[in-house]
Amino acid sequence: MSHTHDKEDSCCSTKVHPAPKDNHQHVHDHEEGDEHDHDHGGDPSAFKTYLPALVTLVMLLIGIAFDNIFKVPAFQTIRPYWYIVAYLPVGIPVLREVWETFKAKDFFTEFSLMSIATIGAFGIGQYPEGVTVMLFYTIGELFQMAAVNRAKRNIKALLDVRADVAHVLRNGKYEDVNPEKVAIGETIQIKAGEKIPLDGALMSDKSSFNTAALTGESKPRTINKGEPILAGMLNLDKVIEVQVSKAFADSALSRILEMVQNATTRKAKTELFIRKFAKVYTPIVFFLALALVTIPMLVLGSDYHFQTWLYRSLVFLVISCPCALVISIPLGYFGGIGAASSNGILFKGSNFLDLITKLNTVVMDKTGTLTKGVFNVQKVESVIDEKELLNLLTAVEAKSTHPIAKSIVAYVGNQEIHPAENIAEIAGMGLKGVVNGKEVLAGNVKLLEKFNIEFDTRIAAIEESIVVVAVDQKYAGYVLIADEIKEDAGEAVKQLHEIGIKQVVMLSGDKTSIVKKVATGLGIDAYYGDLLPEDKVAKLEEIKKDKTKVVAFVGDGINDTPVLAISDIGIAMGAMGSDAAIETADVVIQTDQPSKIVTAIKIGKATKNVVIQNIVLAFAVKALVLILGAGGIATMWEAVFADVGVALLAILNAVRIQKMKF
Incomplete structure (x- = not known):
């Protein structure tokens, strides 16, 4: 009950791992976050991951040295076999991917492009180039995997704060049980330094907690007797008792994990476009490469030299591989979601990272959003x-x-x-x-x-x-x-105006006189008080009639749910907000700080800038080298840079989001 008078696919996949059973869907693993999400830091298996590339690199360098520096005559006898052996550690996983995609009737992928180009290079005696292309391709994939793991680290840290055991009071003594088996109403004990396993109410007098895993806020928070306490918090002070109020699956931490895990399934328009683009682009490139071999044969006649035009065709294939786009763009959005998570902001999809950059109107609830809601x-x-x-x-x-x-x-x-x-x-x-x-x-x-x-x-x-x-x-x-106004509310409104939000509006069920006082003090552009829940909906619909406006609504109560649902972007205050508001919202601010709205917009804009930079970089370099390759000016080495080099640069650019300060 509430007093409303006052409230309101990518197509690139790391080849160093076995292919999943779904032979078609595996090509999207990096962006979906379903595979390869282990962090290799300090893991002995990391060496095995990089071993194939290391073996190939060493053999390639030895071969090039024997070819060009030492010029050992005996090496010429075994030269083809040496480079074939050097090729196999990195080539076999890609050839295996080709087989899997062919079985799924997907014939035009970067795997098939790379395989044709490198095997063709071997066919015309360009052994070092063939090995180098596949090696650099593998290195690019390893960089991609490392970047994805880095992007996931902030999100996966949430898993580390889930308590494995709950100390439950049963029959007069505490038993260690799985948190999933604890019933609502039972009493649990948490010692100093232990994680809170379930949501509940504090039964002890008070204690200090680290809430960083849930809110991104490192400053310890003191919670008093009777106040809510959430799973994932770390007890810093003393032994406490908590009465469980929610089942494990319904805890705040479980909801957060589910929201983050589902975030990668909601794609931005740019991601969806690139995915569709790659499916059309790749077969076109294949047939253009084929035309580059066959058409000169008809035009040049006796002057036609098959090996020359085949080499140009192979260079064309390597250059045109769409990896830089299909790796870096989803990775950019994934990095944005990770950066937001580390700042206590949860985006429920990369589509909302895109949309938040277009905001020009922010509508806010008052109580619990701009004010503390502590009466x-x-x-x-x-x-x-x-x-x-x-x-x-x-x-x-x-x-x-x-x-x-x-x-x-x-x-x-x-x-x-x-x-x-x-x-x-x-x-x-x-x-x-x-x-x-x-x-x-x-x-x-x-x-x-x-x-x-x-x-x-x-x-x-x-x-x-x-x-x-x-x-x-x-x-x-x-x-x-x-009630008290939140410390950062005034600064939040000021910064919203500074970053381009044209209008900030406050809707409240509270009396218009109070709403006016708060709005005037905070510098809010327009305000409306004495609103019932249905009045808020009507007012927001009225604001949205202006089609030039992209509107976000920020609220925290169950009566804000309808308004959150109809806004272009619904933003919920998640720390103390109602479950219904959090479930309905598109973005959840875990710290309950209005200033985080500004942070969310800045992260969205930074992500969009990185994605645009990567698209321009990839197209510009590839277009230039494609022209040079078709004219016989660019060699396989330039092709490697145009493909793998650009992919690496794009990946490194995407990783920057994780290091930015917002």
């Missing part, structure tokens, strides 16, 4: 006995999760709360219930007006948040409550 009772005015007023009010508020309800319950303290019956929420107005046979209404002025209850009209002029109370259809008094 304190400032004053109680009562026309009946004050103690009775508070007892009746607390009874109907006790089961509500709204910050105002919690503040009232906390103000009354530990005294016995009367049981309330037939509690119902009246949307945008408040609560209605029966306590000790008395009908109690608690909410805003609209609630009293709805039931035609007379009250002091001066109440409507009070700017601060109030909860008015009526008992048995008679006005009984009100409680005045104050």
Whole structure:
């Protein structure tokens, strides 16, 4: 219950691993994040990963030395066999990929292009070039794998904070059990230095926690008795007890992991275009290379030299391989998602990384978004006995999760709360219930007006948040409550304007007088108060009628869910936000800091810039070298740079996102 009066495919895949069973889908493994996500740092198996490339490199260097420096006559006898053996460690995995893709009836891939080019080079005696092309291709794939692992490190760190064991109180003693087998309501114990295995409420007085895995915030946070505590936090202080409030699968950490793991399945338009482009581009390139061999035969006649034109054709194939595009673009988006994650921001897909760069209008909820949502009772005015007023009010508020309800319950303290019956929420107005046979209404002025209850009209002029109370259809008094603006809210609004957001709007169910005061203080362009949930939807739809506007809505409550759903980008405050808001949103800010909206936009723009740079670099270099190759000016060495060299540069450019400061 809530008081709404105040609230609102790539086609490149690393060849050093066995091919998966799905012979077609494996070619998208890097961007999907399903394979190769182990980090080789300090892993003995890493040497095995790089061994084929090392063997080929050593044999290639020895062969080139014998060919050009030492010029050993005996070497000429075994020369072809030496280079064939040097080729096999890096060539066999690619040939295996060709076989797998052929079985899947996918004939035109970078695997087949590379295989034809290198085998053709061997056929015309260009052994070192053939080995070099395949070696550099493999090195490019290894760089790609390392870059993907680096991009995943921030995300995979979340897995490391999942506790393997929960100490559960059963039959008077603590037992070590799997967190998945702990029931809601059970008590668990967490010692200093241990990870919190499940969401719950702190039963001990207070403790200090490291929340970096969930929020990206390294500063320790103190949580007091009764306050929520989340799986993934690290207990820093002392032995504590927690009452479990959610099953393992429903914990905040599990939701975060699921959102991040699903993020790579939602592709940006650029990624989808490149994937489609590669499927058309690759066969065209193959047939152009074939034409480069056959057409001169018809035109030149007796002057035609097969070996020369075949070499040019092979150079053309190597140059035209689309790896630089299909590797670096998904990797750029993946890097953006990883960079956002390390800043406490979760994008549910690379498509939202793209879309957030186009934002020009940001619409925000007030309570819990721009304000802390931590209310304190400032004053109680009562026309009946004050103690009775508070007892009746607390009874109907006790089961509500709204910050105002919690503040009232906390103000009354530990005294016995009367049981309330037939509690119902009246949307945008408040609560209605029966306590000790008395009908109690608690909410805003609209609630009293709805039931035609007379009250002091001066109440409507009070700017601060109030909860008015009526008992048995008679006005009984009100409680005045104050909220605090978040420390970074003003700076966030200022920075939004600085980075190109044309309009910042605030929508609130709170009184217009309070909304005006907050909006004016923060420098917000437009504000609307006294809104019911359906009014917020109508207001956002009105804003969206202007087709030039790309609109984000930022909120945290369950009543913000409809508005989050219809906005172009829904952004939820995730630390204390409702499950419904987090599930509906496209972007989740784990720190609950408004300034992170600016960070999210900056990360989106940085990612887009890197992707555009990679596209321009790949097309420009390839176009130039393709022309030179067709004219016989570029050799296989230039082709290697145009393909693998550009791919490496693009990968390194994509990795930069991980190192940027936002």
